[in-house]
Amino acid sequence: ILNVEQSPQSLHVQEGDSTNFTCSFPSSNFYALHWYRWETAKSPEALFVMTLNGDEKKKGRISATLNTKEGYSYLYIKGSQPEDSATYLCAFLGGSQGNLIFGKGTKLSVKP
C-alpha cells in the first residue's frame, strides 16, 4: 500500500514567521508530486507540480523542493501572512497512468 505522509499535522505561527512542512512519499516509481492549498470554504488550488529530482519551484513567498531519491518534498512559506492560513496537501503520482495519492495535509494557522 502506497503511503504519503505529511508533517506536522497542524502548525500555528505568528504573522511574519517563516515556516516549512514535509511530504514523504515512496521513492520508487516516482512520476510527479503535487502541492495544493485548500482554504476553508474554498476549493483546493494547485501550487506546484514537480517532476524532476532536485526541482525547486517558487510562487511569491511560497517555494517547494523535491528529492525523489529519498522520497520527500519540502514546502516553505517565507514571512507568513494571515491569508496563508489553509490546509496544504501533497499528492504523489507513481507512474504516468496512476492516480494521485494524497497525504492528510498540514493545517497552517497564521495569527496576526
Added chain:
Amino acid sequence: DGGITQSPKYLFRKEGQNVTLSCEQNLNHDAMYWYRQDPGQGLRLIYYSQIVNDFQKGDIAEGYSVSREKKESFPLTVTSAQKNPTAFYLCASKPRDRGTYEQYFGPGTRLTVT
C-alpha cells in the same frame, strides 16, 4: 468564467435512499475524478473517467456509481449499499489523465445521511 461546479453544497438524506451529487465543468477537460474526505484522512479516490462513456473504479468504489455521458458532466450516485456515506465529496478535473497536469477542484458537497 470557467470552472467546476458542484451542487448542492449541503445535502441531507435518510438512510436507505440513493442520492446523486452533481459535478459540471466548462474547462473542456477530458479527465474527471470523484474524491471523498473524512476527518483525519487524506482525499480518497472513488471513481475517475478519462473520456466520455468510460470510467474506472478508484480505491473506494463500493457503494457508489457514476456515469459520463457528456464531457462536461460526471455525476456520482451514493447508493444505499454504501455503509458510511456521510462525508465531504470533491469533484476534480484536468486536461488529460497525466500526472504533470494539475487537478482543478470544485467546491465540494457535504452529504449527511441519518
